[in-house]
Amino acid sequence: MAAVRRSTSLVSQFDPNVLKALSGLDLKARYLVEGFLLGIHESPFHGLSVEFSEYRDYQPGDDLRHLDWRLYARLDRLYVKQYTQETNVRVYILCDASASMAYRGRDAWGSKLDAARTVAAAMCLMMLDQNDAVGLLAMSEEGAGAEFIRPSQKPSQFGTILQHLEHLKPAGGTQLAALLDHAIRLVHRRSIILFFSDFLEPAESIATALAHLRFLGHECLIFHVLDRDETEFPFGDDAVFEDLETGLRRSVAPPAVRERYLRRFGAFMEKHREQFRALEMPYCPIRTDKEPWEALAMFLSERKRLL
Amino acid sequence: MSLAFLYPLAWLGALAVAVPIWLHLRRRHETSLVRFSALQFLDDQPLARKRPLWPRDWPLLLLRLLALMLLVAAFTWPYLRGRAEHAGIEESWVYILDNTLSNQAEGAFQKARDDLVREVSAAGPERQVAVVELAAMPRVLAGFGDDRAEAVDRLRALKPSFQRGSYLAAFRAADSLLRQSVVANKRIILVGDSQENQWAEAGQVLPFLENVEITLPEVAQASRPNVALAQPSVQRLFLDDRTIAECTARLFHQGDQKAATVVFCAGDKEVARREVKLAGQPESITVSAQWETDPARWLQGEVRLEGQQDALGADDRVVFALAPVREGRVALLARSPFLQAALSPDVMKGRWATRVLRAPEPRTLNPEEEVLCLESHFLQAAPARSLVQSCLSSGKGVVLVVDQAGPTVAGFLRELGIEGASEAERGFRVQGSGFGQEGRSPDSLVPERRTLPLRLDRAPRVPALPLGRFRQSRGNRSPAPPPADAPGQRAWCLGGHAAGVLGRGRPAGDRVGRGQGQGVRPGVFDGPHGDQLAHPSDVYPFSRPLPGSGPGANQRADCLRARREHRLAGCAGPPGE
Numbered sequence: 001m002a003a004v005r006r007s008t009s010l011v012s013q014f015d016p017n018v019l020k021a022l023s024g025l026d027l028k029a030r031y032l033v034e035g036f037l038l039g040i041h042e043s044p045f046h047g048l049s050v051e052f053s054e055y056r057d058y059q060p061g062d063d064l065r066h067l068d069w070r071l072y073a074r075l076d077r078l079y080v081k082q083y084t085q086e087t088n089v090r091v092y093i094l095c096d097a098s099a100s101m102a103y104r105g106r107d108a109w110g111s112k113l114d115a116a117r118t119v120a121a122a123m124c125l126m127m128l129d130q131n132d133a134v135g136l137l138a139m140s141e142e143g144a145g146a147e148f149i150r151p152s153q154k155p156s157q158f159g160t161i162l163q164h165l166e167h168l169k170p171a172g173g174t175q176l177a178a179l180l181d182h183a184i185r186l187v188h189r190r191s192i193i194l195f196f197s198d199f200l201e202p203a204e205s206i207a208t209a210l211a212h213l214r215f216l217g218h219e220c221l222i223f224h225v226l227d228r229d230e231t232e233f234p235f236g237d238d239a240v241f242e243d244l245e246t247g248l249r250r251s252v253a254p255p256a257v258r259e260r261y262l263r264r265f266g267a268f269m270e271k272h273r274e275q276f277r278a279l280e281m282p283y284c285p286i287r288t289d290k291e292p293w294e295a296l297a298m299f300l301s302e303r304k305r306l307l
Numbered sequence: 308m309s310l311a312f313l314y315p316l317a318w319l320g321a322l323a324v325a326v327p328i329w330l331h332l333r334r335r336h337e338t339s340l341v342r343f344s345a346l347q348f349l350d351d352q353p354l355a356r357k358r359p360l361w362p363r364d365w366p367l368l369l370l371r372l373l374a375l376m377l378l379v380a381a382f383t384w385p386y387l388r389g390r391a392e393h394a395g396i397e398e399s400w401v402y403i404l405d406n407t408l409s410n411q412a413e414g415a416f417q418k419a420r421d422d423l424v425r426e427v428s429a430a431g432p433e434r435q436v437a438v439v440e441l442a443a444m445p446r447v448l449a450g451f452g453d454d455r456a457e458a459v460d461r462l463r464a465l466k467p468s469f470q471r472g473s474y475l476a477a478f479r480a481a482d483s484l485l486r487q488s489v490v491a492n493k494r495i496i497l498v499g500d501s502q503e504n505q506w507a508e509a510g511q512v513l514p515f516l517e518n519v520e521i522t523l524p525e526v527a528q529a530s531r532p533n534v535a536l537a538q539p540s541v542q543r544l545f546l547d548d549r550t551i552a553e554c555t556a557r558l559f560h561q562g563d564q565k566a567a568t569v570v571f572c573a574g575d576k577e578v579a580r581r582e583v584k585l586a587g588q589p590e591s592i593t594v595s596a597q598w599e600t601d602p603a604r605w606l607q608g609e610v611r612l613e614g615q616q617d618a619l620g621a622d623d624r625v626v627f628a629l630a631p632v633r634e635g636r637v638a639l640l641a642r643s644p645f646l647q648a649a650l651s652p653d654v655m656k657g658r659w660a661t662r663v664l665r666a667p668e669p670r671t672l673n674p675e676e677e678v679l680c681l682e683s684h685f686l687q688a689a690p691a692r693s694l695v696q697s698c699l700s701s702g703k704g705v706v707l708v709v710d711q712a713g714p715t716v717a718g719f720l721r722e723l724g725i726e727g728a729s730e731a732e733r734g735f736r737v738q739g740s741g742f743g744q745e746g747r748s749p750d751s752l753v754p755e756r757r758t759l760p761l762r763l764d765r766a767p768r769v770p771a772l773p774l775g776r777f778r779q780s781r782g783n784r785s786p787a788p789p790p791a792d793a794p795g796q797r798a799w800c801l802g803g804h805a806a807g808v809l810g811r812g813r814p815a816g817d818r819v820g821r822g823q824g825q826g827v828r829p830g831v832f833d834g835p836h837g838d839q840l841a842h843p844s845d846v847y848p849f850s851r852p853l854p855g856s857g858p859g860a861n862q863r864a865d866c867l868r869a870r871r872e873h874r875l876a877g878c879a880g881p882p883g884e
Contacts, residue, residue: 100344112344200345230345239339243346250351251338257349264348 055079090151091127092187093120093161094179095138095168096197099245102170105229108288112225115288116196117165119223119295123194124161126296128153136161137186138168139179146182151191173245176201180209190217194299196286198225203271210279220281221302224272228289233261313384313489320379327371331362386489397433398492399451401481402426404462405499406442408469412500412533412618416467419498424462427455437484438462441499443470445477451488469621474501475508482515496522532562534585535622536569539610541629543602545657552600556610556625558592560585564617571596573608580613602657603631632657637706638672640664640681640691646708650680667691678704686716699723 058067058078066080095116104111110118124134135151147164149157176197183193193213199206199222213220228234235254242249276283284298312318343349362368402423410416423438427449430436438448438458448465449458478495485493495516501524537557544551554571565586571579579596600606606629617623637659639650648654650661661680664671667690672679679698685691686707698705 103342103344198344200347227344229343235341237339239341241341241343241346241349244342244344246346248346249340250346250349251353252349253352256352260350261345261348265345268348 053082056082089127089132090187090189090191091123091132091134092151092183092191092193093124093134093136093138094183094193094195094197095120095136095165096176096179097138097168097170098172098175098198098200099170100198100200101225102244103227103230105227105288107228110288111170112198112227112288113168113170115286115292116223116225117168119286119292120194120196121158121162121165122292122296123299125158126300128155128158133157134161136164137179137183138164139175139182146179146186148182148186170244174201174205176206177209180206180213184209184212184216187213187216187218190219192219192221192302194221194223196223196225198230199269199272202268203275207275210275210281214279214281219302220279221299222276222281222283223286223295224269224283225286225288228287230265231287233258233265310385311489313386315383317379317383320382321376323379324372324375327368327375328362331364331368395433396435396490398494399435399437399485399488399490400430400494400496401437401439401484403439403441403445403474403477403481403495403497403499404448404465405472405474405497405501406440406465406468407472407499407502407505408619408621409471409502409505410500411467411469411621415500420462420465423498424459427462428459430455435488435490437481439477439480439484440465441472441474441477442468443472445472445480447480447484450484472505473508474499474505475512478521479515482519485519491518492520493518494520494522497524499524532560532564533618533622534561534564534567534612535559535619536610536612536625537622539625539627541606541608541627543600543606543629543632543657544597545602547656550600550602550657551597552606552629553595553597554608554610554627555593555595558583558594558612559590560588560592561590562617568613569594570611570613571598571608572611573598573600573606578608603633605629605631634658634660635678636673636676637661637678637680638664638676640667640679640685640694641708642682646682667694672698672703676703678706680706680708683707683709683716684713686719687713692719695719 055068055071056079058080062080066082068079068081071077071079095113097113101113101116102111104114108115127134131153133151133153134157136149137146139146147168149160149164176199187193210220233254235252235258238251238253240249241252273283282298282302284295286292286295404419404423406416410419427436427438435451436449436455436458437451437453438461440446440448448461474497477497481495485495535558537559539554539556541552541554544553552573556569558567558569560567565584567583567585569581569583570577571581578598581594581596583592583594585592594610607627609624609626611624634657637650637655639647639661641647641650641663647663650659652659652661655661659678662673662676667681667685667688671694679694681691681695686695695705695707
């Protein structure tokens with residue numbers, strides 16, 4: 001597996017303001033992909049689909065382009081080069097669009113949902129460039145049903161997925177388990193599943209569904225989208241906090257509760273991480289105030305490993 | 308210089324500063340609302356909403372206090388007091404010096420001016436003085452802040468004026484001066500003869516004097532009465548072979564004068580004398596005189612009061628002048644009997660000597676004839692068009708009476724540079740036309756003045772395109788004079804609705820048409836060809852009032868003249884006459 005090495009200049013190439021200014025998801029995705037590809041030295045795509053396999057004797061009717069002329073000059077025998085057959089991978093993007101994904105901190109370049117769909121679109125673009133099939137599964141509102149796009153490797157698939165990603169509106173409450181259930185029923189062939197969520201639901205609620213996916217042989221890549229306000233709780237003044245999903249309000253003096261909050265939050269997320277480790281699911285945190293290169297790098301390294 | 312306040316009690320409004328302070332202390336600190344995603348990791352902590360004991364936002368509080376204080380300070384009306392020597396001012400006086408014509412009698416103005424100089428010089432430091440001079444318009448001669456010595460010098464340099472001004476305008480100027488004064492004791496003193504007619508002012512005026520004392524002069528009974536002449540007017544009347552000059556003037560009298568002698572002089576000769584009784588008569592009397600005159604000579608003269616020793620001698624004499632006139636020579640090409648009658652020599656005596664042409668021929672105009680007057684339908688014939696062309700090319704005038712015009716006439720006019728517009732493009736069929744045609748008479752009078760629907764698109768070969776007053780009665784279809792109350796436009800058109808002067812032959816020297824004069828200053832008509840001669844509209848058959856003559860000045864004479872003309876033309880008079 002070719003190692004993906006990131007140059008030191010990669011981080012400096014990322015400008016959150018540029019990402020803010022880019023209006024379309026298409027532009028954001030291309031900005032991410034091109035910026036990322038500029039920063040890596042070794043292309044992960046080199047030789048993926050033109051891998052040499054073996055020689056065989058020439059048979060009348062074979063394409064002369066595949067003759068190894070050098071071997072013929074040396075051995076005076078006709079051999080035809082054979083290559084490994086190109087393999088198409090099916091990739092599903094699972095995007096959580098609950099109301100909590102609408103949160104956007106003061107330092108963020110976008111909401112959590114913005115970050116998720118931008119990174120997802122960038123990955124979609126990269127996959128389609130490699131002739132892989134990409135599909136989408138998302139569910140924004142409870143009871144509204146899932147939005148499912150069958151995997152396809154047509155170039156127009158990128159536009160279709162972008163359109164659905166852009167129309168995703170954060171709404172509703174707990175839905176991760178339902179989303180995973182839909183994935184279990186809809187994804188049959190062995191596939192790669194890119195799971196974007198903030199995982200603000202108990203780990204127990206999705207444990208069964210994740211295990212089921214692994215049992216079916218799918219590779220799950222977890223992209224945990226979080227905001228700096230959630231991980232560091234940097235609030236200072238007294239405020240009334242309102243829950244995005246339930247509308248519940250609580251009066252909070254942040255300095256007094258920060259320590260307890262961080263402890264609870266860390267423990268909660270640790271449960272999730274343990275579960276992902278147990279199921280051998282690669283885990284990648286995405287912060288809305290930082291560059292999303294890590295997510296892309298992890299995805300590509302996993303992609304190489306799986307192939 | 309020190310700051311003072313006109314309404315110091317308004318400083319009580321400064322108590323309002325308590326309001327922003329109270330607001331700042333009372334305002335509860337509102338906790339902000341944060342929509343958060345990870346509320347499940349937070350415990351509820353009820354926060355006490357306390358009122359702050361100390362203002363939190365000091366800049367905002369100070370800004371509000373400053374705005375309030377500035378508002379209150381503005382209501383107290385601050386002003387800068389003058390230097391120490393002006394600090395003791397107790398009263399403000401404004402003198403109005405009457406420098407109008409009426410105050411010039413018997414040196415009243417010089418006397419008032421000298422009195423005022425003494426009074427201004429003697430005014431103490433407790434009194435600030437301003438002077439307003441009233442001539443045609445009020446003028447501030449010296450303000451409150453001006454130096455006394457300068458004000459006295461300006462007063463001494465004042466020259467008598469012979470204009471008429473309004474006292475109320477002067478009082479308004481004085482009142483505006485007093486409004487700048489902060490002293491409570493204010494006074495306006497009129498120094499003049501306080502004539503009653505100078506107090507009158509047209510239009511409604513709002514009361515404007517408030518808390519101001521007025522001192523008016525005691526109007527002394529005039530020691531001598533005054534009789535004045537004004538508004539002279541002179542005109543020529545042409546009766547048979549004679550030319551009569553008619554001169555009128557207005558005589559104003561005031562006082563107990565019993566009678567006056569008015570003498571009319573033409574040139575150096577006395578032509579008439581009128582003894583006018585004044586006792587029991589209204590203040591304004593019209594005197595007139597008529598005498599025979601030569602229309603080819605300038606008529607200059609004067610009307611004067613004789614043997615009067617009244618208060619003001621300057622208004623005892625008025626002068627008049629009238630330019631010479633001669634008859635114009637006009638060739639008339641018209642089929643309409645009404646037009647022929649209206650423009651016949653009997654009717655147009657003194658203005659036009661008309662010769663009626665039988666048919667249009669290129670050489671039918673005599674050399675002395677200056678104007679060709681023709682009906683528009685003649686232009687359908689080629690000889691008439693060539694006649695018009697020859698007239699225009701030789702500098703003679705053409706009066707075209709447009710009744711109806713077909714494409715040929717419109718095309719000919721277009722060749723001359725006159726483009727038909729609106730009605731003209733529709734064949735010059737003016738509504739109500741058909742004068743002189745059976746069954747086409749207009750339904751009603753068309754007394755209003757209309758604009759000829761023609762426009763020029765090149766050099767103004769047409770100097771004037773006036774439209775006269777047209778009047779026609781259904782019964783006898785005789786041209787009728789304009790109503791006696793016709794304002795200003797006494798001209799009236801005979802035989803057509805629209806007429807245009809296509810060109811004109813400028814008279815060689817004297818004026819063509821009826822002479823009409825007005826009172827002028829001596830010396831205006833110095834030469835035989837003065838500036839009122841050879842006006843383009845003079846070749847037009849209608850006379851128009853010259854600028855400056857009032858609508859009613861010659862009204863009666865016009866009415867009489869029109870009736871005479873109708874009798875001469877053998878036409879019936881207007882309906883109801």
